[in-house]
Amino acid sequence: MKRQILRMGMIGGGPGSFIGAIHRTAAQMDSLVQLVCGTFSSKIEKSQEMGRELSLSPNRIYRDYEEMIRRESELPADERMDFVSIVTPNHVHFAPAAAALRAGFHVVLDKPMTLTLEESRELAKIIDETNMFFCLTHTYTGYPMVKQARQMVLNGDFGKIRKVYVEYPQGWLSTPLEQEGNKQAGWRTDPSKSGKGGAMGDIGTHAFNLAEYASGLKVSHLCADLHTKVPNRVLDDDGAMLLRFENGASGVLMATQIAAGEENNIKVRVYGEKGGLEWQQEDPNTLQVKWLDKPKQIYRTGTPYVSSYASANARTPAGHPEGYLEAFANHYRNFSRSLLARLNGEEPEKEWLDYPGTEDGLRGMAFVELAVENSKQGQKWTEFKV
Template sequence: METTNGSLNRKLRMALVGGGQGSFIGRVHATAAVLDNRAALVAGALSSNPERAKASAPAYDIAESRAYTSYQEMIDKEKSLPVDQRIDFVSVATPNHTHFEIAKAAADAGFNVICDKPMTFDFAQAEELVKSVEKSGVVFAVSHNYTGNPLVRQAREMIQGGELGEIQAIRANYIQGWLRTAIEAEDQKQAAWRTDPSKSGAAGAFGDIGTHAYNLGRYITGLIPEEISCNLKTFVEGRKLDDYGHAVIRYSNGALGTVTASQISHGRENDAFIEVDGTEGSLQWRQEEPNVMIVRKNGSPHQMYTRDPNAPFMNEMGAAACRLPAGHPEGFFEAFANVYRFAYDAMVARAAGESFETKDTIYPNVYDGAEGMYFIQQCVASSADNGAWLPMKYENARS
């Protein structure tokens, strides 16, 4: 008889940091985490404002006794509970500048972590967090959620299995238009912290969405970057961080890649898309139409792959990321849930005292998060030096 989380035979207990009233991504985490009925949200520190933290708890069905007023209080009190009651993992859904302290405190206390991206405020924090995770042995996932789309995983297996031949070019883009005007000056919550260097870090659009585009290229192709040249630009007058940028990447196998990120393109909503060119074929996938992937080969009809877990053309990794039959669209929440789903497998293994993979995981991990912070650091430095070529190979990167 199949049981919940295998040998664990129970749901994992989740705590959420962030996600209070007015939050977007906190509610996404809470929804994705429980989609497969493998976890339950039982505790939270939902806001840095103690009153708002308490007031937000009923919307998540968190009991008053476990609605904490700070993440420090939450970690201390949860750690003091009996093993069969305390939380198993902490989800961090707060602005960038708070990720490090929360994630490190959770890891140091022995709690598994799922952290929003970018993982930390800067690369130095990321390196320190890697050390904490390695020392504690916790499971650590980063919510680069687009890696959870079934056809992204299908593409990954096809490319790394050689179906497109040698990869020569990657074009990864993330185009939005919501910051075309200075809505941060009108106290729009999401815009305010994302355009504030003290909360968002050294990059604006490139930190917020450029990291997604970069990660998508790395995840799908597995190619190792060697050098990067970047130009960042702030087009909206008075804005303190970039709202548009373009980077060129040289990969170790000789391939070239580009990353373009914009938050000022009229009419563009959430258009993350990637194109990969190989010697034997090319591939295209778009986040706004996630259930379709196009594969092209000269002299042959274009192939349109649709998400179908029972189709013979789906590989094992692509099919494993599906939940619904063909023709029933899966999208943002399901992809986000796949980051959780496969991190849960590692959490269950850890709870059972079994070994689990930490670097070359199907879900984005702490090393991917650190590489994303290195990407931001090098892009900002390159742009400040008129697009100078800078090293991009991160020593702890997945192979």
């Protein structure tokens, strides 16, 4: 019988988790995924509490990820989970992902890929060796108008790309929340849990990923200037850098978590010989297209004139707002459709395969470590190597 729904397990995302709820909502938005099991917390009581809240069977709520992977592997093929969604802090990404892949389970992983670049390289090898599906949830490339932007660039509408600007201003860490018991701030500012990068690891990776995706180009060199503005904070909370792209284009990236009053208005601009584009999350259904020799154009989500990639990632007619949850869900939907196609012996549509994966994860971790290293050493340019 043709498979129409996937069974998902979850690691992390217990009571009080922001990102766990986002993943569950996004995964199940299109009725392609059913949550069947999980280990939601390092404390079994909290994990069971979450399981009850989600109406899961008590015997599918596990003490830890090792038990979950082992016991799910023992279930009949038509009952066990097909893939696992991992929504833990960065230092608990590699081990459960590697274990799941080796046990024959596909993986959706919250970004960044791992705690270190070395772990990312090892995980990439495991993904390649096991031939399992892997999705990394870089949310912002899931927006329909970001996909429209990329297709216009790849189609050559703007000619050779010359300039890329990307910025991600936040203000929520303007005060030392980690010193006041804030759990989210606590692990994000702790290098043992977050990794080498603070703001760059948390949101700079999103800006970097968006810049490469929208421009269709890879960064070849960077020159970074990172700072820690809040006293007694260990990791960077503010930074900017110059970028060089493989085709000779130049760029600027800014990511900060101490821009008091700012929320999450990530923004990208790409300019070529003939014109450019601009997209920002505070108006996600709009793509501004600017020309050298004619008036500015406005592209909108849900309209009949956008690319097949933009259309495939929209759910409602034009004028009905689609936002962060829908963009997040687009990655799950494309991942799920592609996986279902494999399970059913079919070829996935090209639009379904457009979701972030292994290369995005590797380049994201290389970005963090190279930016931190470059900033500390004070050298002008560092070659981008994965």
